[in-house]
Amino acid sequence: MSETTPTADTRPAEDGGAPAPRRRVNRREQILRTAADAFATQGFNNTSLADIAAMLDITPAGVLHHFGSKTALLTAVLELRDDTDPAPEGSRMLDHLVATAERNAERPGTTQLYAVLSAESATDRHPAQEWFRDRFTVLRQEIGDAVLDRLDPRDRAAAATPGPDGRTPAGEAAAAIIAVMDGLQVQWLLDPEAVDMAAVTETVIDALVARLSDQG
Amino acid sequence: MSETTPTADTRPAEDGGAPAPRRRVNRREQILRTAADAFATQGFNNTSLADIAAMLDITPAGVLHHFGSKTALLTAVLELRDDTDPAPEGSRMLDHLVATAERNAERPGTTQLYAVLSAESATDRHPAQEWFRDRFTVLRQEIGDAVLDRLDPRDRAAAATPGPDGRTPAGEAAAAIIAVMDGLQVQWLLDPEAVDMAAVTETVIDALVARLSDQG
DNA sequence: GTCTATAGCCTGATAGAC
DNA sequence: GTCTATCAGGCTATAGAC
Incomplete structure (x- = not known):
């Protein structure tokens, strides 16, 4: 993905063995x-x-x-973002999400970038529309899998079974988790004292997982 | 709140007893x-x-x-919105939220208006910033109260007790519910088939209420 | 009370200098 | 490969006509 094509400045200096200071x-x-x-x-x-x-x-x-x-x-x-955000597979991804929420509170710039642009992309013919639609599709899939991974094996089948509309309970939980994170970002950007993004994210994940476990 | 000042056209017609057709x-x-x-x-x-x-x-x-x-x-x-959206008090408000999510799926215009503007307002010195900050503050309070109302009386005290940061579990649940609704709107606007706003909203509300009931 | 003409600035993008 | 000069059109808002 490296768009980072180095210029001449990154060549080794000719006047010595030390790497160029870039x-x-x-x-x-x-x-x-x-x-x-x-x-x-x-x-x-x-x-x-x-x-x-x-x-x-x-x-x-x-x-x-x-x-x-x-x-x-x-x-x-x-x-640009894809380079800097490696997400783990499996159920550890849910922990990663909480960690991300925590880190977001320290990087208002990046947080704002995605919160603002994702919503803005929902306007007519916005240039980032397809990018965000694809991103959400992928995220729902990945997080849905992570939710299944965290479930007790005997609850897993039910959570992975699609309803008449083709959506699975795990997928709906994934949509909810993504939505909470995004929605919290807006609230937090407007009023940082009012919400604890990481804490609320964790609460929602736990509550949803518990609910998928209790169904039977 | 009526900014709706009628013009001369709304006067009773002089030529008859029938109300003016506006x-x-x-x-x-x-x-x-x-x-x-x-x-x-x-x-x-x-x-x-x-x-x-x-x-x-x-x-x-x-x-x-x-x-x-x-x-x-x-x-x-x-x-303008304040006129057309009367919210009930108490625990029935949570049902009202699900109904709102359902209705939003039929009114893409209004849905888009608030989803897009609320996020856009989080940019520097946006004219709607204060409006949305206040709106979120009020909503967190009202929905927090509604959550408390739905709890069993013996769970209520714990959910209403502020932690060291001054935030209550009920308030955090409220922030989560609002966040889910807003976040789902963006996902839905980008890809209407992918999410069922009302269903997911209801799931999250139930999961959070259940969690606040299970704590002991 | 309702609206147009116009000003003055700011916009993204092309053409071309070095 | 890097950038400036320039353009044609779009922007909000003021001043004032009816």
Whole structure:
């Protein structure tokens, strides 16, 4: 996934055996990080190329050179995330989610980026619409599996059985867990003192798992 | 809350005893509905006064005449809601929430309006920030009370007891319920087939109430 | 009370310099 | 490969016509 193509600066220095100090990374990546920051704090629609350009002391067209369009820049920003967030498989993933909620409270920027953009993407013909739809589909699947993994084996079959609408109880629990995390982010961004994202996430996961275990 | 000031058209007709047919309502309200629609489908930042004006066959300035600024128009749109959504008190409110989720699936416009705007409001200095912060505060309180109301009396004290951070278990459950509803809306807007908002909302409410009952 | 004309700024993107 | 100059169009809001 590495869009991180090194420039000449990353070559070993010719004047010695020491590794090059990487004074300046690729301009492209510099723009990417700046844009992520701007989209997070202002939303995509409300951020202009001029805003981003100004932070880097170049002109808007300078930004466009590297990405071609504002939409392409957004796509690149969203894909940036995949590198930095490795999710474990199986039932440990649920613990990972709680840890993520905890970490999110320390990184308001990233939290804001996804909370704001995911909702914004639900508007007509938004460029990030497909990206978020796919992301939610994958997440529901993965977290649904993780929920099944945590269940007692004899409860597992029932939770994995689709109803007439094709949805499984485990899948619905997954949708709920994702929804709680996203919804809490908005509440927390507006009023950090009012909610404890990690604690509430954990409570909901436990409550849902307990419910899937009690059914019989 | 009635901003609905009737115009001359709503006077009883002078030519007979029959009530006036109200052919045309206040222009202001006409604009309000159109704006709500536009904000819902495009987001606030991505909607121009020209968009709204075009739907009414007037100029952007014609819109501004009635509200003074685009921000004021947004505020008016948000306050419109209060008229049409009476929430019952007590534990019946939880049933009302499930019913609301069900109704939301039939009104994509309104659903989108609040899902998109609430997240968008979490960006820097957004004009609707205070409105949504207050709204969430009130909702957490009301739904927290409703949760307490549904509990068995002997579980109630524990659920209403604040921890060291000042938050009560019932309040956290309330935050979770609101979060689930909001988060589900985004998933549903992006992929209506993938989630059943009402069913999942009900599941989460039941699971959380059960958990608050089981604690001892 | 209702709205248009117009101003003045800001937008994303193309064409082309180095 | 990196970026600036420039453009045509869109933006909100003021001033004032009816």
